[in-house]
Amino acid sequence: MKKLLTILGPTASGKTQLAAQLAYRLNAEIISADSRQVYRGMTIGTGKDLADYEVNGVAIPYHLIDICEPGTKYNLFLYQQDFYDAYIEIQKRGVQPILCGGTGLYIESVLKGYKLSPVPQNEELRTALADKTLEELTKLLIDLKAKSGSTMHNQTDVDTAQRAIRAIEIETYNLEHPVSERELPAVDSLIIGVDIERNLRREKISRRLRQRLDDGMIDEIKGLLNRGIPADDLIYYGLEYKYITEYVVGKLSYDEMFCGLEIAIHQFAKRQMTWFRGMERRGFTIHWIDAQLPMEEKLQKIVALLG
Structure with a gap:
């Protein structure tokens, strides 16, 4: 190869x-x-x-x-x-x-x-985050990353609130579920x-x-x-x-x-x-x-x- x-x-x-x-x-x-x-x-x-x-x-x-x-x-x-x-x-x-x-x-x-594992949408989480500003969402994401030790989402992926919410959704899912085989x-x-x-x-x-x-x-x-x-x-x-x-x-x-x-x-x-x-x-x-x-x-x- x-x-x-x-x-x-x-x-x-x-x-x-x-x-x-x-x-x-x-x-x-x-x-x-x-x-x-x-x-x-x-x-x-x-x-x-x-x-x-x-x-x-x-x-x-x-x-x-x-x-x-x-x-x-x-x-x-x-x-x-x-x-x-x-x-x-x-x-x-x-x-x-x-x-x-x-x-x-x-x-x-x-x-x-x-x-990686495919992460489904979490409507309850999305509703809870819907009114937060991009700055608030970015802080939440940084806190989640600190808990998980993740390097996977940096601010390249959070230039809109919608993308930040998806990144939080992924980090939350991965904290709560074992990684797929x-x-x-x-x-x-x-x-x-x-x-x-x-x-x-x-x-x-x-x-x-x-x-x-x-x-x-x-x-x-x-x-x-x-x-x-x-x-x-x-x-x-x-x-x-x-x-x-x-x-x-x-x-x-x-x-x-x-x-x-x-x-x-x-x-x-x-x-x-x-x-x-x-x-x-x-x-x-x-x-x-x-x-x-x-x-x-x-x-x-x-x-x-x-x-």
Whole structure:
């Protein structure tokens, strides 16, 4: 079996383009590690950048993008199984797999082999939490994590009250129930991190946000709403879908939407880096490569590490 290669980094670091270029060189296939790119029709807002998956006229095969309908609640339990299915199928064909994304929790869950159980909705708990603020919910979640010793939910997953309630639901369930016997093995991987300087990252995030708005991100979200997907379901996905949905339904002005979203994405990228640094403290070795290096130099460094 070929050793898994993982490319991770914060939003706007250029990790997808790097992974695609590397896949072209190695005749590899990419498995996405992004918690929102699984949804069909959510393309601009999740930054799928599907054009990056074509290199010199060759379509790079990718997995776990556009695999479920918007409005549904995809989760870590499902991702872990879907990743492993794709990983084994790629390995059976003797092809090099590349895991690429910015959702640190998803990446760590498959590399470490988290023992997970499907967690049902707890309507009584949801009712009890319904009137609490996001700040109150975040404190509850931190307290639950302290009791369980869990590293599984950090603030990346609690940028909306709905997501925070689901995280509390999961932590509460896992405290009260033994972990399911279902266990997937840990996966050994060479991990490459794309390190982008903070000010450059902020500049790229702001420029990319303006570009995506110009490219029709608001129309994409209007289209999802027109298909009958409830506004609350889109708000659940956070970031672009939260702020632009609130703009479309009249809760925010355009300027409020833009400024709030820009700040939220900057904060999100910071939390991503906090998660990756936490992975290093938890025993993972991440080989960091400067995002500003020429593409060829980055590729050469990775190939050298692969041996």
